[in-house]
Amino acid sequence: MRFRYSGAIMVAVVFAAFGALPFALSSWWLAPVLLVPAAIGLWAGRAGVDAAPEGLTVRGAVGSRRLDWSEIDGFEAVGKKVAVLLPSGATLPLPAVRPTDVPRLVAAGGRVLGGEADTLGS
Template identity: 55%
Template structure:
């Protein structure tokens, strides 16, 4: 909201700057739309333009790295879970009705 109000004077100063207002609108839609829905069947991970479904049987574990929670699939693929924090993982695991594991993953930020 603050970026929309702050960008309005700039966007209205010239007609060709009006599309600047689409940036805060896009951010607001992304924040409203993204998330994770957990049901008895599995997870639905929602993004800005689409969603992906994963059955609980496809998920091997959950992990956290740099404050980002993710699901680890049997193929080793990590699926980011938007809006899910470390504190939310026990409730997410409980929704699965199985014995999935939550892991802390340490990643090296240094480049060789």
């Protein structure tokens, strides 16, 4: 199962790029303005979480991290965001995952929510 940000972000990126184009073409030193919508588009298209029976893959704009289910102590909800609790006590934010998505996330891994390792703290 894949969790990604809304496709509406990409529509906004296209509008921002078209809006920045005349400004960026007005002078050569303003051309890097086009990098802003490009960077946001890269992030929006790539960031998210892939859940599989083997574990989670957390993807950022340029990197990713693979976690086996055995490496996950639980989940923590902070506002509208969710983070994974690691055995070291550290947390890893899950992009594009909302607290209401946690049961689906855990079910995609073939696990049952409610065990000690699958708790959602607040």
